[in-house]
Every structure is written in structure tokens, then in C-alpha cells.
Amino acid sequence: METHEAAVSVIAGRVRQFHNRQQPFRIYHGSTNSTRRSQYNRSNIIDTSGLTNVLHVDKEKRTALVEPNVPMDSLVGATLPFGLVPPVVMEFPGITSGGGFSGTSGESSSFKYGFFDRTVIRIQIVLPNGETVSASSTDKPDLFWGAAASFGTLGVITLLEIQLIEAKSHVELKYHRLGSMPQAVEKLQEESQRESNDYLDGIVFAKDWIVVCSGRLVESHGQEALVQRFTRRRDPWFYLHAKKLTSRPATSAPVTEIVPLVDYLFRYDRGGFWVGMYAFKYFVTPFNRITRGILDKFMHTRVMYHALHQSGLSKQYIIQDVAVPYPAADEFVEWLDSNVSLYPLWLCPLKQRGQRKDSPQGLLAEAANADAPEYLLNFGIWGPGRTDPQEFVDINRRLEQKVNSLGGNKWLYAHAYYTEDEFWSIFDRKAYDALRSKYGASYLPSIYDKVKVDFASDQKAIRESWLLWLVAIFWGIWPLQGLYGVYKAAIGGDYLLPKERIWKAQGAKED
Known part of the structure; x- marks a missing residue:
């Protein structure tokens, strides 16, 4: 803990410097699983990228003390030797504990435990004044719940105590094929009430x-003959395997397999669910088992995120996770089919409160509302959008408006x-601003500042600068963006912070 406390002291000192100047800062983690464009520069960051340690696992209490930049694969690797595992493990190994807490993350166990x-x-x-405090649902609960899903706009999280549950070596996985969305919703509701289930999600390959x-x-x-794996180069991508197993018309009997626990938890890592498929289409490359094996190094999510940020192609892809109440699911799928027409779609049932009895506050307060549904059904909608920039923005805006009209969330x-x-x-x-004022965070970027896409300003800048206009023309030549992203991912290194100009760095030394 001494090393941790020393690191936190350095962070707190730097936060105080920003506070004294009332200068907004952003939190730099070293990597991201967000698809938004990086807005970092080296003068406006609090660097927490070194907070990557699991400090303690308590087998008796079933808890783990972890720093915020501990990724899911490291967290699982640290807890499994104790026969324990986090109740909610995000599906990509690189998603961090702090990111899961601050950014609203759910997975296939969220039908039981809620968000991470x-x-x-x-x-x-x-805190934004440099003071270091602890918070929980009983100690500063407004700060605890306010910090959840607030994207670092209330301060810098430096440690989390996470609940754990008993782990077992494998997952018995059943694949149920359904012929319509109402049937799928009925099955999800049925399976979510089955006490023996620990995980539950779905894939929409088509409306039927x-x-x-x-x-x-x-x-x-010891039933090794039944074991199916998903993490090795020679293993199938999970969604393709599920599609193959259920390629015959729906029957009453589900297909059952045994999957090692770690392979199940990170089953979507290779291919990033199915988004990796679009990379093959972009480069006009055959999409088969041989090419997937040859290019496997580039088809893991850590590398894919690196390439996505360096290429800038995320601005051309619909990348949305939204949730609607169960009764609205069929109408929403019909709308998606008519307006977006992207398949597959991911389904993930979410129990809003999880297993907690205390009432969330802050941006999570809707889960505590007596009128809020107990469950929402999450839809993962990922794929290429319209090529015309204005049409691309329009379909994203209409999607947001549809979700809102159905009583859902994004x-x-x-x-x-x-x-x-x-x-x-x-x-x-009003409540968010009051909380930020109470804890001295009003000078930091708001959550809207952090998550918005300012398309109009970007287009205006291109129109007013011949240099930016030429750059946009250059990057519009296929496949330059994609090749640059792959090249940068191959050589590795930081992909969020802009490079310091050599002459600027030399001038700083002379000063």
C-alpha cells in the first residue's frame, strides 16, 4: 500500500495545481475502450496510467482492492487462484475496473448483478481540490453514486474495493434459437428467473x-470432449460458432457445451464481437478461418481499439449501446431493421439495481425511481454507417430519439x-451541478463536454481551413486511413497522447 499511497500523493499534488489555477484537466489512463476521439494534450492531464495493481484479495470477505487501471484479464487472473471471480466481468480483457465504474459497463451476468x-x-x-477521501453507499453516498457513470467529472478515482463471488472452472453454456423478438424476450425473461443461471445474453442474426x-x-x-474454447488462434470466433450451432431451424432442444471460464468471460475479444468482420470488408480481404488465423494478432480488442483511434474510422461507424424496456424490444428491432439494417445485434438483459438494496444517486438515479422497470434490454449496434457525413449524424440522432421515445437509455x-x-x-x-459544486468540481469538464460529438464545429473548421480541407481529402482516399491505423497498431506505443514537438521539448530544457 505504501507504493500506492505515494502514487496517489503525486496525483493529489498535481490536482491541487490545477485547482489553484482553476484549470480544467482530463484523466489519462494510457488506453481506452471508448470510441470517442481523444481530447488529451500533455498540459491538461492527470496521469493515472501507472495505477495497474491488484493490491489485495480477501478470500474470507470475498473482496478485492484494485487500482483503477487494472484490466479485466489481470483482475480475473488475480482472483481465480483464490477460487473467486468478479460478479460482472466486462467482455473485453482491456476494459479497466475504473473505466467500468466510471463509464457504465454491463455484461452477461448483469441480468443478476446489474452494472459493474x-x-x-x-x-x-x-477530489478536484486535491483532497483524498473514501466513499461508499454509507459514507458520502452522494459522492459514491455520483462518481459512478460520471466519467471522471467529480474527481480522480484511485482505488476500488470490489465484491467477488465463488468461481468454478467452467461454464455450461446453452444456445437457444428463437424465431422472433417476442419469443426471444419471453426466453430471456424465463432464463433470468432461473436461479441456476449465472450468465445470459443473446445475438440477433436476423429478425427471425x-x-x-x-x-x-x-x-x-473431466469431460474434456465437450469443452469448447474461444481464446486461441485456432479457436472459432464466438459469434460465428453460435451461428453455426444454430444454423438449423429452431427446435425445442438447445445446444449445450462446456466452456472454460476464462474463455467464456472473454469470448468476444477475438473479433470484438463481430466488428472485426468489417475490417476484412474494408480491405477487401477474404473472410474465412484461414485469413482469421493469419491475422489473429490484429483481431484482439486491444489492438483493434489502437487501430480505430489512429485511423479515425470510428467517425464513420455506428457504435452505440442502448437499452429499452422489454415491452418495447420488438418495436425497437423493427425500427432498427427499417432504418439501420445492421446485423448481428447484441442483446444483454440488465437488472438496473442489481442485488443492492440501497438507492443510487447522481446519473444512476433513474434506477432508484419507483416507476423504473426492473429490467432493461441492452442492444449493441455496431457497424458501418452512411457515407455522407450529414446522413451519418442524422441516423445516429434519430436512433437516440427513438430510444428516448421508448423510455430507454443510451x-x-x-x-x-x-x-x-x-x-x-x-x-x-440541477442535481448533477449541485453535486459538482459541493465537491468543488465545477471547473472540470462536464459529462456532456466529455461525451458530445461536435460535428458542426468539425465541419466548420474544415470549411474554413484549406489545410484541414486537403487533409480530409487525402484521408478520404481508400484505404489510407485503414492502412495507417494498422501500421500504428503494429508498432504499438501510446495512441491517445499527441507527440511532443521536438523543438518545443528542447526549448523547455533550455528554459
Whole structure:
């Protein structure tokens, strides 16, 4: 803990410097699983990229003390030797504990435990004045719940205490094929009430081809012949495997497999669900088992995010996670089919409160509302959008408006096209601003500042600068953007911070 406390002291000192100048800062983690464009520069950051340690696992209390930049694969690797695992493990190995808490993350166990932040017991946070405090649902609960899903706009989280559950070696996974969205919703509701289930999600391959995947933790009992893996180069991508298993018309009997726990938890890492498929299409490359094997190094999510940010292609892809109440799911799928027409879609049922009895506050307050539905159904909508920039923005805005009209929510890790008035008509600005004022965070960027896509300003800048106009023309030549992204991902290194200009750095030394 001494090393941790020393690192937090350095962070707190730098925060005080920003506070004294009332200068806004952003939190630099070293990597990201957001698809938004990086807005960092080296003069406006609090660097937490070194906080990557699991400090303690308590087998008796079933808790883990972790720093915020501990990724999911490291967290699972640290807890499994104790026979424990986090209740909610995000599907990409590189998603961090702090990112999961601050950015609204759910997975296939969220039908039981809710979002990842519902499994966090306590946080340590450096307030915007440089003071370091702890917060939980009983100690400064407004700060604890306010920090969840607030994207670092209330301070810098430096430690989390996370609830753990008993782990088993494998997951018994059942694939149920359904012929319509109403049937799928009925199956999801049925499986979510089944006490033995630990995991539940689904894939929509078409309006009449939906696969619901239910899983329970089991010991393997030496049944190696039944084991199916997904993490090795020679293994199938999960969604393709699920599609192959359910290619025959729906029957009453589901297909059952045994999957090692780690392979199940990170089953979507290779191919990033199915987004990797679009990379093959972009480069006009055959999409088969041989090419997927040859290019496997580039098809893991850590590398894919690197390439996505360096190429800038995320501005041309619809990347949205939204959720609607169960009764609205069929209408929403019909709307998506007519207006977006992207398949597959990911389904993930979410229990808003999880297993907690205390009432969330801040941006999560809607989960505590007595009128709020207990469950929402998350849709992952990922794929290429319209080529015309204005049409691309329009379809994203119409999607947001449709979700809102159905009483649903949108998760803010992805691109947000709301106007400021639209955004604050959904979230409680008065309560949010009061909380920020109480803890001295008013000088920091607001959550809207962090998540908005300012398309109009970007287009205006291009129109007014012949240099930016030429750059836009150059990058519009296929496949330059993609090749640059792959090249930068191949050589590695930082992909969020801009390079320091050599002459500027030399001048600083002379001063």
C-alpha cells in the first residue's frame, strides 16, 4: 500500500495545481475502450496510467482492492487462484475496473448483478481540490453514486474495493434459437428467473433468427470432449460458432457445451464481437478461418481499439449501446431493421439495481425511481454507417430519439449526438451541478463536454481551413486511413497522447 499511497500523493499534488489555477484537466489512463476521439494534450492531464495493481484479495470477505487501471484479464487472473471471480466481468480483457465504474459497463451476468458499478463496495477518490477521501453507499453516498457513470467529472478515482463471488472452472453454456423478438424476450425473461443461471445474453442474426445464450458455473468433471474454447488462434470466433450451432431451424432442444471460464468471460475479444468482420470488408480481404488465423494478432480488442483511434474510422461507424424496456424490444428491432439494417445485434438483459438494496444517486438515479422497470434490454449496434457525413449524424440522432421515445437509455461510452438541451432533458442537471459544486468540481469538464460529438464545429473548421480541407481529402482516399491505423497498431506505443514537438521539448530544457 505504501507504493500506492505515494502514487496517489503525486496525483493529489498535481490536482491541487490545477485547482489553484482553476484549470480544467482530463484523466489519462494510457488506453481506452471508448470510441470517442481523444481530447488529451500533455498540459491538461492527470496521469493515472501507472495505477495497474491488484493490491489485495480477501478470500474470507470475498473482496478485492484494485487500482483503477487494472484490466479485466489481470483482475480475473488475480482472483481465480483464490477460487473467486468478479460478479460482472466486462467482455473485453482491456476494459479497466475504473473505466467500468466510471463509464457504465454491463455484461452477461448483469441480468443478476446489474452494472459493474453495482458490484463496487467502496472507492478512494481525489477530489478536484486535491483532497483524498473514501466513499461508499454509507459514507458520502452522494459522492459514491455520483462518481459512478460520471466519467471522471467529480474527481480522480484511485482505488476500488470490489465484491467477488465463488468461481468454478467452467461454464455450461446453452444456445437457444428463437424465431422472433417476442419469443426471444419471453426466453430471456424465463432464463433470468432461473436461479441456476449465472450468465445470459443473446445475438440477433436476423429478425427471425435470435440466439439466447444461458450459462451456469460448473466444474468440468473431466469431460474434456465437450469443452469448447474461444481464446486461441485456432479457436472459432464466438459469434460465428453460435451461428453455426444454430444454423438449423429452431427446435425445442438447445445446444449445450462446456466452456472454460476464462474463455467464456472473454469470448468476444477475438473479433470484438463481430466488428472485426468489417475490417476484412474494408480491405477487401477474404473472410474465412484461414485469413482469421493469419491475422489473429490484429483481431484482439486491444489492438483493434489502437487501430480505430489512429485511423479515425470510428467517425464513420455506428457504435452505440442502448437499452429499452422489454415491452418495447420488438418495436425497437423493427425500427432498427427499417432504418439501420445492421446485423448481428447484441442483446444483454440488465437488472438496473442489481442485488443492492440501497438507492443510487447522481446519473444512476433513474434506477432508484419507483416507476423504473426492473429490467432493461441492452442492444449493441455496431457497424458501418452512411457515407455522407450529414446522413451519418442524422441516423445516429434519430436512433437516440427513438430510444428516448421508448423510455430507454443510451450508454455514454460511445458517440453522443444530443444537443445540450436534449442531453439535460434526459439527465438531472440541477442535481448533477449541485453535486459538482459541493465537491468543488465545477471547473472540470462536464459529462456532456466529455461525451458530445461536435460535428458542426468539425465541419466548420474544415470549411474554413484549406489545410484541414486537403487533409480530409487525402484521408478520404481508400484505404489510407485503414492502412495507417494498422501500421500504428503494429508498432504499438501510446495512441491517445499527441507527440511532443521536438523543438518545443528542447526549448523547455533550455528554459
